[in-house]
Every structure is written in structure tokens, then in C-alpha cells.
Amino acid sequence: MSVTNVAGHKLEAASVRTTIQEMKTTQHAPICAYIYDLQALTSHVRQCVQSLPEQSKLFYAIKANSDETILRTLAPLVHGFEVASLGEIIKVRAISKEIPILFGGPGKTEAELQGALEYGVQLIHVESIHELNKLNDLASHKGILVPVLLRVNLKGPLPQATLSMGGRPTQFGIDESLLPQVMERIRDFPHIEVQGFHFHSLSNHLDASQHVKLVQYYCRIAQQWSEQYGIPLRYVNAGGGIGVNYAHLEDQFDWFTFVRELGVLLESELESSTTLLFECGRYLTSSSGYYATEVLDIKSNHATNYAIVRGGTHHFRLPVSWQHSHPFEVIEVEVWPYSYERPQVIDSAITIAGQLCTPKDILAKDVVLPSLRVGDVLLFQYAGAYGWAISHHDFLSHPHPQHIYLN
Structure with missing residues (x-):
């Protein structure tokens, strides 16, 4: 698993776009990454804890996202952690012996x-x-x-x-x-x-x-x-x-x-x-996490448009597990360094599919977009809970996504 720490950033829409555009200029491989806004996470959770009535306590259910950096960020903020296995107990005790x-x-x-x-x-x-x-x-x-x-x-x-x-x-x-x-x-x-x-x-x-x-x-x-x-x-x-x-x-x-x-x-x-x-769990970490994935191909099949992205439900299983179209925005990437044509759709409904050999590898279905091109990046919002943590990472042995932490 690739882990990257990016200091000095506050994750807002403009900052995410800038980060993705910078990644496009520094790496040749198609983008596939989880991006976590630790500042937003800290602010949100601290506000939740401090606003609770005095007679109550807030524990974080780590099943939502047991990433070590997330746990270390939350440990000073919450009253404790809720776990559902010995493995999760060990993860928590690796962070703190007393929490x-x-x-x-x-x-x-x-x-x-x-x-x-x-x-x-x-x-x-x-x-x-x-x-x-x-x-x-x-x-x-x-x-x-x-x-x-x-x-x-x-x-x-x-x-x-x-x-x-x-x-x-x-x-x-x-x-x-x-x-x-x-x-x-x-x-x-x-x-x-x-x-x-x-x-x-x-x-x-x-x-x-x-x-x-x-x-x-x-x-x-x-x-x-x-x-x-x-x-x-x-x-x-x-x-x-x-x-x-x-x-x-x-x-x-x-x-x-x-x-x-x-x-x-x-x-x-x-x-x-x-x-x-x-x-x-979900309410605490979901909004501060994003799943960014690059469009690899665009094609029509039986009168339905498909965008094939670098990744899929083996990285981000939440949409298929809940049978919903997950919200995303398009980060337009203008650079196209190839001599051949760039596939695209304009003002059309399109289904977002991953790289797996199953028709169930769908992240969003029949979403109408003004335009989408191969090489653009889709940024799935509210992906900080039940995303990577519940996914079947090694099915087909595709590379894992990067994990980027914006402080």
C-alpha cells in the first residue's frame, strides 16, 4: 500500500483539484488515491464531542475506517474507540495503551x-x-x-x-x-x-x-x-x-x-x-475522505455509455454494497500527451465502472454529465467511511490506491 503525507494543506474543493492536477504532472500512472483531510476531520469530530451534553460520551466505531493515521488523529479527540474483533483491539492498542x-x-x-x-x-x-x-x-x-x-x-x-x-x-x-x-x-x-x-x-x-x-x-x-x-x-x-x-x-x-x-x-x-x-463511525469520518480515480476508457455498449476508471469496487465497495450511485465531481485534466484521439461524451448519461471482471463493479449509474473525457479524474465525495475498509483489495491483484493525508 502506498502512503503519502502532504503537509500544510487544507482540503477544500480548490485544494483537492490542485492536488490532483499536481499528481497528473508528477506521475505517469493513472491516478487512483484515497485523499483524507485531517484538518477537516479534526474540526468536525472535535465539534461533535464538545457539543454533546455533559452526561454523554462519544466513541469512534473503527469498523468505519481503521486506518492508522485516522486512528491517531481521532485518539486525542474522542472518549474512546469501539471495536468488533481482537484484530481491531490490537490496532487500537498500537495507537494507545490507555484509551x-x-x-x-x-x-x-x-x-x-x-x-x-x-x-x-x-x-x-x-x-x-x-x-x-x-x-x-x-x-x-x-x-x-x-x-x-x-x-x-x-x-x-x-x-x-x-x-x-x-x-x-x-x-x-x-x-x-x-x-x-x-x-x-x-x-x-x-x-x-x-x-x-x-x-x-x-x-x-x-x-x-x-x-x-x-x-x-x-x-x-x-x-x-x-x-x-x-x-x-x-x-x-x-x-x-x-x-x-x-x-x-x-x-x-x-x-x-x-x-x-x-x-x-x-x-x-x-x-x-x-x-x-x-x-x-460513518458520521465522524465519511465527509473528510475522498476517492479519486482516473478515467481509462469511454465506450458505448447496447446504447449505454460507460466510463471505465482506474480502480473500482475492490477499492471502494460502498456503492455496490448499498446499491446506490455514489456522488462525485469531475476534475477536468486538460493535458493529453498522445497523438491519437481522446474519447469523450458530451451532455450524456454515463455509468461509472471499475476494472473488475464482473458487471457488478459499478460506482455510479446513468449520471448525466455535461462532458467527460478519458484522462479526467472523478472525485468521489464522502468516501472516508466504509470505503477502503470494507473492500476486497486483492481481487484480480490490481495495485492498491495511494493514501494521501492532507494536514
Whole structure:
């Protein structure tokens, strides 16, 4: 993987274009790069953390983007990291030995749970009775008491979002109807201390006021269970789920409405001894990352125009995984050093495809452009989350993109 650090830049539209144009003059190979604006990332995340009500904490879900430079940038800003594997725990501990870690996800192995204990994870989100059994057994051999949150798959009804992990059958959490049976068994786990409940019911929710109502629902039912089962409620974990509007970039989740209404909510709904946790990923890193890729070919096939780009879903899998056309802008490159003609389309709809040997390698479909030429560069916005991190990098063994960090 190629890694480049570019100091002294603030990533704005003009700066990105300048950076790409400079790359065109200094390298012969077609451009393919992730570009991260660390200054914008820092400003955005710091603002999110500082604007939260005092009784709440913001953790970064590193599954969205576990790039080392991103983690090092975020470590001083967030209250901790949320992880979903031992591998992610190790990545975090390579950045900081002390930063708090929350560990969630289904199907944790004994090695992962053992690692969580050895690496000093603050809270483990338990997903089943079997996981409680495994964790209690491991803790008994160490003679320690392990703090956990019980992850519950609520009955709902829940708001609509791009992905739903709760309110319907999924592999996540403890079925709410089974919670009484689980609580009856808690006394069988002397090395487990239940400190609250974890809820991560949906992903990519865009309505700020509805999200506050969802958090209110979490708080109320968690307090009800705390009283019912005699468990001190130290934490309510509302998970992540705050989304990004890829279809309309100008119409994003209203964070300041969210935190304002959340402050009012916490004053009336949550005891001062309880801390509300959030585990945001996409919302924190998406807007500060870009995927730049050069147009290699333009052709028509069965009356459909295609632009083939240097890269594709093996670098940037988000569009195909969510079945959407990802937003981009065209960076025009005037230099054409060849004697043969330069393919182009004018005022036409065009589909953006990658280099893979599959018709599913599509980044955007039937997008109408005033013009596009081979050698121009497409700059995909909001690519800082679930882009490189979830992609099948080595399919067909194409070169990896550059990773450029603008400070």
C-alpha cells in the first residue's frame, strides 16, 4: 500500500483539484488515491464531542475506517474507540495503551474474549447466554470481575433506516422476549458485572429529532429494566446509527438539533449516575475522505455509455454494497500527451465502472454529465467511511490506491 503525507494543506474543493492536477504532472500512472483531510476531520469530530451534553460520551466505531493515521488523529479527540474483533483491539492498542475500548459484535471467540481481558477493554457487549458462559469461565480463571453491557434486540417499533439490526430477526443481540430468562441466570455468573444495556438497532439514520426519540426509548426501557432486575444502571449505550445522506449531500443529519434536543432529554430521562454512550463511525469520518480515480476508457455498449476508471469496487465497495450511485465531481485534466484521439461524451448519461471482471463493479449509474473525457479524474465525495475498509483489495491483484493525508 502506498502512503503519502502532504503537509500544510487544507482540503477544500480548490485544494483537492490542485492536488490532483499536481499528481497528473508528477506521475505517469493513472491516478487512483484515497485523499483524507485531517484538518477537516479534526474540526468536525472535535465539534461533535464538545457539543454533546455533559452526561454523554462519544466513541469512534473503527469498523468505519481503521486506518492508522485516522486512528491517531481521532485518539486525542474522542472518549474512546469501539471495536468488533481482537484484530481491531490490537490496532487500537498500537495507537494507545490507555484509551478506553468498547468491544461488541456477535460470535466472539474465546481468543477474542481472552484478548479483551488482557488488553484492558473497558466494556464488553454480550450478545447471548453462551457468550456470558464463555466470558464468565475465562474471568474465573483470572479471578476477576468483568464489566459488561447486555446487547438487546428490541421488539420495536423502530424508525426506518438504511440498515436495521433490531426490531426484526437478526443475528445481533439478545431477543427482548428472552431477557427475563437471561436475568434469572445472571446470578450464575459471579465473575460478570452487568453495568447497563447496549442498543444498536439501526444504521444510517438521517432524522435528528427521530433519533433523539429513539435514544429516549432506549433510556426509558433501560431504566425500567434496571429497576425491575435490581441492576445499577451505569451506562446506556445508544450505539451508532447516525447517517450520511449520499443522495443529497447538502441535506445531512442535523447534529446541532440532535444535541440540543438530547440535552433536554437527558435532564428529564436519565439519572445523573448514568452515562449515555454513542459509538459513531460513518458520521465522524465519511465527509473528510475522498476517492479519486482516473478515467481509462469511454465506450458505448447496447446504447449505454460507460466510463471505465482506474480502480473500482475492490477499492471502494460502498456503492455496490448499498446499491446506490455514489456522488462525485469531475476534475477536468486538460493535458493529453498522445497523438491519437481522446474519447469523450458530451451532455450524456454515463455509468461509472471499475476494472473488475464482473458487471457488478459499478460506482455510479446513468449520471448525466455535461462532458467527460478519458484522462479526467472523478472525485468521489464522502468516501472516508466504509470505503477502503470494507473492500476486497486483492481481487484480480490490481495495485492498491495511494493514501494521501492532507494536514
